Amino acid sequence: MKCPYCNHPDTRVIDSRPAEDGNSIRRRRSCDVCGKRFTTYEKVETIPLIIIKKDNNREQYNRKKIENGVLRACYKRPVSAEDIQRSIDGIETKIFSLEAKEIPSSTIGEIVMEELKGLDEVAYVRFASVYREFKDVNTFMDELKKILK
Template identity: 45%
Template sequence: MRCPYCAHGETQVVETRESDEGGVVRRRRRCLKCEKRFTTYERAEVAMPAVVKKDGARVEFDPEKLRSSMMLALRKRPVGVEKIDAAIERIQEQLVAGGAREVPSTRVGELVMRELEKLDKVAYVRFASVYRSFEDVDEFSQLIRDI
């Protein structure tokens, strides 16, 4: 770690503290050259895989887009924001745990449907009806029977 005051490359860690949630480590450091102290913060950087669309385009994973899609399906449904946030977190964890650098958008859609099915059956049907682009009523009826 370089000193922000003199750019010297050698510093000494004087104190280390972990945040309450455990996601961030705070360190007080002292420059071995100019003796000034400064604070650094460390947090794990998790790289989300890129999403490959049906047309082959690659886009950055956007949790806000995921949230807006789920919120649209859950509109006027009795599901709290905490549960939605937890579902989004589970989807992100599954994508990261897969270890792939790219995932097809269909995989993301399937994960969303799985989470919505647990949260609210009506929201699941709403999302599935748009996501799967049903061609006729029989396909839609089969989905409802499967629930």
């Protein structure tokens, strides 16, 4: 690591610890030439995940979209914010464990529905009604029957 003060190309690590966010490492470094100390942060670089939409357009993965969908489905339901965040983390873990560079949005939708089914059945039906684009009451009832079995 290059020293930001004297530009010497080699510095030494004095201390390493996890950063506050838990997703990076904070390192205290010292330059052997000028003697100054500074802090660096290391973070794992991830390959961007591309989502293939229904119309075959592609866009970069955005966790916020999943959060919004799950929050909308759980609106006014007895589900704690902690449980919602845990579910979103679980959804994201399942998505990234597929280890694919491109994933169809339909796969993500199915993962979200599976997670919601265990979280809150009403939230599941709400999400499914939008995701599966229920055309009438009969398709809605078919989905409810699946849950009741």
